[in-house]
Amino acid sequence: MNTILRRTLTTLGVLVFSLSATHIHAQDNIVFWPDADYDPAIPTVKEVLGYNSGERVTWHRDAVRYFEALAKAAPERVSISRYAESWEGRELIYVAISSPENMARIDAIKDGMQRLADPRKTTRSEAREIIKNQPAVTWLSYGVHGNEISSTDAAMLTAYHLLASRGDPRVADIMKNTVVVIDPMQNPDGRDRFIHQYEMAEGLLPDDDGISAEQNEPWPGGRTNHYLFDMNRDWFIMTQPETIGRVRILQEWYPVAFVDAHEMGSNSTYYFAPEAIPFNPHLAADQRASLELFGKTNAHWFDTFGLDYFTREVFDAFYPGYGASWPSYFGSIAMTYEQASSRGLAIRQANGNVMTYAFTVRNHFITSLGTAETTAANREKFLTDFYDYRASAIKEGESDSIRSYILPPQADQAAVNKLAGLLVSQGIEVGRANSSFDACGNSYAAGTLVINTAQPAKRFIRTLMDVNVPMEEDFIAEQERRRAKNLADEIYDVTAWSLPLMMNVRADSCYRSIDESFTAVGPELVQAGVVSGKGETVAYLVPWGTAPAVRLLVNAMRKDITVKSSDLAFTHSGNRYPAGTLIISSAGNPGNLAEIMAELTAITGANAVAVDNSWVTDGPSFGSFNVGQFNQPKVAIAWDIPTSAYSAGNTRFIIERQFDLPVTAIRTSELVNSDLGRYQVLILPQSGYGPGYNDILGKKGTANLKDWVAKGGVLIGLGNANRYLADPNIDFLAIRRENAVIGAGKDKDASAASKPKGDKPADVTVKGSYLEDNAAYQTSITPAKDQPDPVAGVLVKANVDPDHWLGAGVAAKLNVLIRGSDIYTPLKSDKGVNVAVFSGADELLASGYIWEQNRKQLAYKPFVVVQPSGKGYVIGFTQDPNVRAYLDGLNLIFMNAILRGSAHAQPVH
Numbered sequence: 001m002n003t004i005l006r007r008t009l010t011t012l013g014v015l016v017f018s019l020s021a022t023h024i025h026a027q028d029n030i031v032f033w034p035d036a037d038y039d040p041a042i043p044t045v046k047e048v049l050g051y052n053s054g055e056r057v058t059w060h061r062d063a064v065r066y067f068e069a070l071a072k073a074a075p076e077r078v079s080i081s082r083y084a085e086s087w088e089g090r091e092l093i094y095v096a097i098s099s100p101e102n103m104a105r106i107d108a109i110k111d112g113m114q115r116l117a118d119p120r121k122t123t124r125s126e127a128r129e130i131i132k133n134q135p136a137v138t139w140l141s142y143g144v145h146g147n148e149i150s151s152t153d154a155a156m157l158t159a160y161h162l163l164a165s166r167g168d169p170r171v172a173d174i175m176k177n178t179v180v181v182i183d184p185m186q187n188p189d190g191r192d193r194f195i196h197q198y199e200m201a202e203g204l205l206p207d208d209d210g211i212s213a214e215q216n217e218p219w220p221g222g223r224t225n226h227y228l229f230d231m232n233r234d235w236f237i238m239t240q241p242e243t244i245g246r247v248r249i250l251q252e253w254y255p256v257a258f259v260d261a262h263e264m265g266s267n268s269t270y271y272f273a274p275e276a277i278p279f280n281p282h283l284a285a286d287q288r289a290s291l292e293l294f295g296k297t298n299a300h301w302f303d304t305f306g307l308d309y310f311t312r313e314v315f316d317a318f319y320p321g322y323g324a325s326w327p328s329y330f331g332s333i334a335m336t337y338e339q340a341s342s343r344g345l346a347i348r349q350a351n352g353n354v355m356t357y358a359f360t361v362r363n364h365f366i367t368s369l370g371t372a373e374t375t376a377a378n379r380e381k382f383l384t385d386f387y388d389y390r391a392s393a394i395k396e397g398e399s400d401s402i403r404s405y406i407l408p409p410q411a412d413q414a415a416v417n418k419l420a421g422l423l424v425s426q427g428i429e430v431g432r433a434n435s436s437f438d439a440c441g442n443s444y445a446a447g448t449l450v451i452n453t454a455q456p457a458k459r460f461i462r463t464l465m466d467v468n469v470p471m472e473e474d475f476i477a478e479q480e481r482r483r484a485k486n487l488a489d490e491i492y493d494v495t496a497w498s499l500p501l502m503m504n505v506r507a508d509s510c511y512r513s514i515d516e517s518f519t520a521v522g523p524e525l526v527q528a529g530v531v532s533g534k535g536e537t538v539a540y541l542v543p544w545g546t547a548p549a550v551r552l553l554v555n556a557m558r559k560d561i562t563v564k565s566s567d568l569a570f571t572h573s574g575n576r577y578p579a580g581t582l583i584i585s586s587a588g589n590p591g592n593l594a595e596i597m598a599e600l601t602a603i604t605g606a607n608a609v610a611v612d613n614s615w616v617t618d619g620p621s622f623g624s625f626n627v628g629q630f631n632q633p634k635v636a637i638a639w640d641i642p643t644s645a646y647s648a649g650n651t652r653f654i655i656e657r658q659f660d661l662p663v664t665a666i667r668t669s670e671l672v673n674s675d676l677g678r679y680q681v682l683i684l685p686q687s688g689y690g691p692g693y694n695d696i697l698g699k700k701g702t703a704n705l706k707d708w709v710a711k712g713g714v715l716i717g718l719g720n721a722n723r724y725l726a727d728p729n730i731d732f733l734a735i736r737r738e739n740a741v742i743g744a745g746k747d748k749d750a751s752a753a754s755k756p757k758g759d760k761p762a763d764v765t766v767k768g769s770y771l772e773d774n775a776a777y778q779t780s781i782t783p784a785k786d787q788p789d790p791v792a793g794v795l796v797k798a799n800v801d802p803d804h805w806l807g808a809g810v811a812a813k814l815n816v817l818i819r820g821s822d823i824y825t826p827l828k829s830d831k832g833v834n835v836a837v838f839s840g841a842d843e844l845l846a847s848g849y850i851w852e853q854n855r856k857q858l859a860y861k862p863f864v865v866v867q868p869s870g871k872g873y874v875i876g877f878t879q880d881p882n883v884r885a886y887l888d889g890l891n892l893i894f895m896n897a898i899l900r901g902s903a904h905a906q907p908v909h
């Protein structure tokens with residue numbers, strides 16, 4: 001959940017909770033399924049783990065142990081598979097459950113889905129034959145957010161019920177007509193982190209007070225994985241090993257129904273599909289209709305048990321990176337279920353009722369079974385819909401306005417290759433043209449990548465590749481209406497995610513398909529680089545401007561190779577090399593440099609050119625004062641309060657796992673007094689809600705940081721960390737955060753004039769006025785606002801200054817994700833340089849929906865500023881470039897700040 005939603009739910013809660021009181025009382029002895037007759041040969045949770053479901057929050061290792069016990073007791077009906085390993089080494093498993101007959105032919109069942117998935121190879125009548133004898137797969141995934149705890153225990157109960165129930169026709173139907181796949185724990189690192197903190201705080205009795213230590217998770221909380229990612233945003237960008245594993249296995253199985261079980265605020269009830277608007281326009285109408293079938297079954301059981309729920313009001317699936325949206329694009333019916341969280345064994349809700357863990361476990365258990373029941377009852381329909389979805393996608397792709405995407409060879413080919421690999425990993429077919437061709441008015445060289453839309457994944461292609469995916473006009477009009485009334489908007493997440501924009505890759509759309517000879521592109525994200533050139537090598541040149549070149553630099557420094565770099569472009573042997581190009585001379589480096597370079601290019605994907613002389617025909621020579629030497633910087637990042645866990649963790653991930661540079665995480669409070677002399681770079685990530693940097697660092701910490709920067713430190717602030725850096729009382733950066741523009745639809749109200757000034761008392765009355773129409777009345781009730789309205793998330797363009805070292809090798813235009821309301825004044829030229837500046841208002845918006853006032857106010861305001869200070873630098877990124885580690889197009893300017901910033905500053909000691 002995000003804060004906008006939390007606000008919405010709080011409002012909603014007032015209405016809902018007073019009604020739900022009667023049902024929440026009797027929770028002491030939860031009967032999970034009344035009148036069930038269970039086979040004693042199937043072990044219960046109590047028999048294996050020593051407690052009843054809902055009495056403890058089950059650890060990862062114990063959940064795995066329980067599923068292993070089930071598999072041992074009923075090997076002919078259960079199989080366990082490992083699909084990934086978390087960063088902290090915990091195994092991720094899925095558990096398939098079905099009748100012995102179905103389990104004996106699992107491979108044939110998977111094969112049947114593969115055949116249904118490609119209507120180009122499987123005719124309709126063949127599909128009908130397959131469907132006759134094909135169980136449908138229900139996929140139940142639990143606990144992607146580690147502190148949303150009830151679902152994993154519900155997963156164990158669901159498996160037990162399916163295996164142990166005797167004489168239950170519903171269970172028999174599920175086992176006969178479906179395979180139920182349970183992914184009991186999508187985020188084991190986050191879950192165990194939660195349990196560890198929870199159990200540390202436990203006392204004599206479970207505490208139900210929301211402010212108790214048990215109920216209040218310390219930073220960073222259990223929601224995220226090890227690198228503090230929200231993995232429920234990661235599906236299409238696949239940065240984390242857990243996500244990569246899931247994307248792979250789902251395409252092996254192609255479940256017709258997919259549930260992602262979550263928890264929401266404790267004062268809520270239960271949410272299930274159908275979902276809220278906006279609906280992604282690239283999805284099929286029958287998917288939306290099928291959501292109702294699941295909703296109605298769940299509603300039936302909630303009525304039977306006397307439980308409250310809601311649908312539709314929140315939780316849309318517009319963004320394609322959720323668990324409840326990504327499977328929709330291969331043709332599944334994907335849904336999120338949300339249980340109000342007990343955040344432990346019990347919580348006292350706002351209405352005074354105590355909600356127990358067992359109660360929350362039971363509710364996810366009820367809907368889990370209801371979901372499998374719905375799939376069983378609609379087996380044939382859902383399988384037919386799946387085939388039809390894939391068939392109609394091809395048909396749409398044959399007549400759409402966009403029938404192909406074309407990615408010509410370009411300077412940052414590594415980004416093109418990564419984009420293609422990402423698409424292929426998600427079931428999209430990409431071809432590499434074997435010869436040159438003309439299309440839509442352009443000529444394309446051999447090697448150009450092509451994605452024709454006439455394929456089963458057509459809807460996903462459009463969703464990921466289109467510049468913009470529009471929200472319904474009614475929905476937007478409603479958001480503008482709400483904003484005019486000062487109500488929070490209902491936009492749940494970012495409104496822009498176009499992969500070519502985020503990766504800064506040129507992707508041309510064309511109205512016709514490209515029928516050339518292609519070689520299929522594979523799922524690799526990085527292609528091995530090579531060393532070209534021959535003769536006695538004087539130096540190796542590595543053109544700057546790609547992620548592989550950055551990785552090569554870092555890995556070379558870690559091997560103590562001396563690397564120099566030119567701040568300006570130059571020409572050598574008729575080839576032009578961009579600013580930032582690495583120069584690795586044979587002189588002064590080990591004798592086996594050729595061997596090392598061959599290894600580094602292969603591993604990192606960078607290409608190097610071996611040159612046999614140093615003669616530069618234009619631009620600086622290798623010994624110029626415009627050529628500097630790198631030293632491997634020691635990089636630190638502020639950690640813990642007040643940082644946003646996402647920003648801190650995702651930034652550390654990018655530096656460590658995408659660029660191989662180790663980062664020291666330092667709790668912010670340690671920065672107050674510690675000697676930072678060992679570090680050349682300190683990053684201040686976005687701050688979270690609650691205290692800001694100044695609250696933690698205070699005067700003493702600020703003085704400590706200023707002293708360190710003066711000696712040569714490079715201080716980098718991300719996003720709202722610039723509120724601290726630009727605070728006039730602190731003044732690391734001479735930029736200032738702007739208020740909303742007065743007269744831009746938010747005039748100050750008259751009462752502002754009556755504030756006391758000095759000795760003069762406030763007026764007790766204000767100047768009279770006529771409110772002549774409704775517009776004047778609306779203005780009169782609009783409070784004066786200090787800040788621009790927050791933006792949910794849009795991509796805007798920024799222009800890069802090519803003359804500054806921070807812009808070396810960086811594309812001339814960047815696409816930046818804007819979120820929130822922070823806008824800063826530009827830096828005056830006597831203080832430093834605005835290295836990247838947002839485009840003018842007319843060209844600003846690249847993708848998504850932005851408020852008119854923000855669009856105008858952002859124009860020509862800074863995205864990246866650098867201000868020299870003593871022997872060091874302060875660098876501000878006014879928006880976090882590392883969000884979700886999915887803005888690849890911003891990686892280079894961020895890594896320039898670390899690597900070139902420290903090379904240009906004086907060593908701290």
Ligand SMILES: [Zn+2]
Nearest residue numbers: 145148262263
């Ligand atoms: Zn969640």
